[in-house]
Amino acid sequence: MAAGAARASAWQRVRAGDDAVSVAERAALGTGARLVVWPPENLGVACAVVDDVLATLDRQASRFRPDSELSWLNAASGGLFLLGDGLAEAVAVALAAARWTGGLTDPTIADALVSLGYDRDFAAIDEDGEPLGAAVPAPGWPLVRLDGPLLRLPRGIRLDLGATAKGLGADRAVRAVRSATGQRGGVLVSLGGDIAVAGTPPLGGWPVTVAEEPDPDGAPCGQLGGQLVRLAAGALATSSVTVRRWQRGGAALHHIVDPRTGRPADGPWRTVTVAAATCADANAASTAAIVAGAAAEDWLVATGLPARLTGHDGRVRGLNGWPGRQIAAGGPIPVPAGSRVYAGGPR
Amino acid sequence: MDPSSQDPARRDSLRHVRRMSNWTAAILIAGTGTAAVALAHQATQATATAAPAAGTAAGTTGTSATAGPRVTHSVAATTASGVTVTTTTRTVNGKTVVTRVGHAPAGGDS
Numbered sequence: 001m002a003a004g005a006a007r008a009s010a011w012q013r014v015r016a017g018d019d020a021v022s023v024a025e026r027a028a029l030g031t032g033a034r035l036v037v038w039p040p041e042n043l044g045v046a047c048a049v050v051d052d053v054l055a056t057l058d059r060q061a062s063r064f065r066p067d068s069e070l071s072w073l074n075a076a077s078g079g080l081f082l083l084g085d086g087l088a089e090a091v092a093v094a095l096a097a098a099r100w101t102g103g104l105t106d107p108t109i110a111d112a113l114v115s116l117g118y119d120r121d122f123a124a125i126d127e128d129g130e131p132l133g134a135a136v137p138a139p140g141w142p143l144v145r146l147d148g149p150l151l152r153l154p155r156g157i158r159l160d161l162g163a164t165a166k167g168l169g170a171d172r173a174v175r176a177v178r179s180a181t182g183q184r185g186g187v188l189v190s191l192g193g194d195i196a197v198a199g200t201p202p203l204g205g206w207p208v209t210v211a212e213e214p215d216p217d218g219a220p221c222g223q224l225g226g227q228l229v230r231l232a233a234g235a236l237a238t239s240s241v242t243v244r245r246w247q248r249g250g251a252a253l254h255h256i257v258d259p260r261t262g263r264p265a266d267g268p269w270r271t272v273t274v275a276a277a278t279c280a281d282a283n284a285a286s287t288a289a290i291v292a293g294a295a296a297e298d299w300l301v302a303t304g305l306p307a308r309l310t311g312h313d314g315r316v317r318g319l320n321g322w323p324g325r326q327i328a329a330g331g332p333i334p335v336p337a338g339s340r341v342y343a344g345g346p347r
Numbered sequence: 348m349d350p351s352s353q354d355p356a357r358r359d360s361l362r363h364v365r366r367m368s369n370w371t372a373a374i375l376i377a378g379t380g381t382a383a384v385a386l387a388h389q390a391t392q393a394t395a396t397a398a399p400a401a402g403t404a405a406g407t408t409g410t411s412a413t414a415g416p417r418v419t420h421s422v423a424a425t426t427a428s429g430v431t432v433t434t435t436t437r438t439v440n441g442k443t444v445v446t447r448v449g450h451a452p453a454g455g456d457s
Binding site: 017 | 419
């Protein structure tokens with residue numbers, strides 16, 4: 001139990017203004033994790049199981065850990081592999097997301113990211129590195145074959161699961177907390193702002209801020225506007241081109257790369273938030289919408305998922321029942337049932 | 348050196364069968380069809396079990412929000428990937444003050 005106590009100590013309790021819930025935060029997966037539970041006494045157990053989920057996911061799917069299963073896979077230069085259940089699920093979700101989005105997300109994008117300089121922990125990226133070389137479009141997810149745990153990866157293709165991994169982690173975490181707490185109460189897990197909830201929500205839904213990101217030209221991070229919404233079930237995820245930016249040869253780059261071109265997406269939307277039944281769905285959809293650019297609205301409307309898009313000019317567009325500004329007094333976001341990325345299709 | 352030989356735990360969870368041509372792979376899969384089908388079947392079951400409880404998010408959600416506690420303050424923020432927003436609440440002179448601070452983290456995407 002000593003190990004469990006040590007892990008739990010990484011969490012910091014946070015006062016959120018309501019005694020009915022307990023809130024804690026910690027650094028994880030290169031970003032921040034936030035855990036909110038009710039009843040409050042569930043927090044200790046919840047912290048321990050979320051720690052286990054995040055540590056396991058990191059060992060399985062991190063592109064930045066040389067000892068992760070994914071790094072080992074990528075270093076093997078192609079071949080046939082028998083994956084462990086966890087990585088098999090992560091790859092399956094990434095491939096299903098690629099299929100659903102028509103390749104707007106694509107796990108074969110790893111080399112494109114590396115060619116742009118995103119080949120290490122973000123803090124270690126040279127902020128003004130060498131000029132860009134030729135673009136490296138993604139080879140294409142259809143080249144990767146997964147049959148259960150059996151993965152065939154062609155030579156020269158490396159995987160990056162960034163478009164779905166955080167969502168997958170949040171989904172796993174809320175499920176683990178529910179199981180560990182005897183399905184009692186409710187839980188919210190946020191990984192770097194991608195949020196999943198499960199169980200019985202607070203009255204009217206979990207109050208969540210859809211935050212405006214800091215201005216890339218220098219507005220302080222602390223000056224965040226935003227919209228208060230309520231999430232009774234499912235998940236929310238946000239993708240934006242205004243963070244994780246760096247320079248190469250005088251060119252401003254960001255981490256959301258169009259698999260078709262191998263270059264950072266350059267559409268009219270700077271930030272997209274999507275609500276979906278699972279966080280992996282929301283994570284994939286928000287990334288895909290940024291990449292889709294001018295076609296984002298049509299694509300999102302077709303999915304039926306509530307979404308909020310913010311343009312580079314600051315205009316905000318709500319789709320598929322995304323609540324108006326007065327939602328704090330209204331009902332929760334109408335999240336449609338069914339996942340497009342788990343178990344091969346909607347359910 | 349085979350990386351898996353350096354880590355027995357890795358060897359258990361992730362085994363590099365071996366690099367091979369398309370034809371060799373096809374022959375191997377056909378030759379071990381029964382085992383592969385069994386593995387795939389197990390994996391399908393595991394994936395189905397492991398998939399999140401979409402049922403808890405079923406329908407047009409929001410209809411089950413009746414039995415939980417009343418929570419009036421924002422408890423989390425969805426924001427740009429990798430930006431963590433810390434929301435804290437304190438009482439000053441009898442008034443509730445909510446502070447949100449964004450932090451761009453040092454790490455990478457998972």
